[in-house]
Amino acid sequence: MPLFFLHPLAYNSIHSEIFEGGIYMQRPISWFWVVLALILFWPVGLILLFKRLSSDRTATFSCGKRLTGVAIVLFIIGGILIVTGSGGAVFGTLFIIGGFVVFRSGRRNTARGNRYRQYVNLVINQNQRFIPNIASIMRLTNDMVTLELQKMINEGFFVGARIDRATNELVLMPHPSMMHHAAPTGSMGMAPAHVTRERIVVCDGCGANNKVYGPTGECEYCGSPLQ
Numbered sequence: 001m002p003l004f005f006l007h008p009l010a011y012n013s014i015h016s017e018i019f020e021g022g023i024y025m026q027r028p029i030s031w032f033w034v035v036l037a038l039i040l041f042w043p044v045g046l047i048l049l050f051k052r053l054s055s056d057r058t059a060t061f062s063c064g065k066r067l068t069g070v071a072i073v074l075f076i077i078g079g080i081l082i083v084t085g086s087g088g089a090v091f092g093t094l095f096i097i098g099g100f101v102v103f104r105s106g107r108r109n110t111a112r113g114n115r116y117r118q119y120v121n122l123v124i125n126q127n128q129r130f131i132p133n134i135a136s137i138m139r140l141t142n143d144m145v146t147l148e149l150q151k152m153i154n155e156g157f158f159v160g161a162r163i164d165r166a167t168n169e170l171v172l173m174p175h176p177s178m179m180h181h182a183a184p185t186g187s188m189g190m191a192p193a194h195v196t197r198e199r200i201v202v203c204d205g206c207g208a209n210n211k212v213y214g215p216t217g218e219c220e221y222c223g224s225p226l227q
Helices: 008-014 031-040 042-055 057-061 063-084 086-125 131-138 142-154 176-180
Strands: 017-020 023-026 162-164 169-171 199-202 209-212
Touching: 031 042, 031 063, 042 057, 042 063, 042 086, 057 063, 057 086, 063 086, 086 131, 086 142, 131 142, 131 169, 142 162
Parallel strands: none
Antiparallel strands: 017 023, 162 169, 199 209
């Protein structure tokens, strides 16, 4: 659907790319444009919302409250249009319908984010890799856990991981970023004094324990900033 109501600069910012790791990648759509589109014309806003959620891992854990706020705004606008007279009743009803759609989307994404946070805690923090054990702890079926873990792999939460169907386990590989942080050693096998020591930082997004080697970093699993 053409975004005819957006300024050309806004359209360019939505469809811009970033150069990362030697390749061009789609830049996640700004939450500003998503919220603006939801308020001005919610069907287009929903399209942008789904594009944002599919391209940004951090949104999995933070979008629930944003969507609830947007739904409330849509409800208010719809109510005002209905109260002002019959001419705005149709548009008001559409805004209220859009509010319900956004609200339900927020509830579903909040529930999914909570499950993903549990998976990260079990797999990364507690080293649970056997799928039946994970399913038992989360009170889900093996098939459901396998399906969602595969989705998390596809979405980039567990880079290089795979599910071993023979052993029914999740097999993790060292994260590529960790290969750049091997501590160098001096001539006596000791780390030089200037080398920053690693510290464990818990991600505010997914809850994973991360090794950070400087004042700031990025979560290996969801991409959230670490301090």
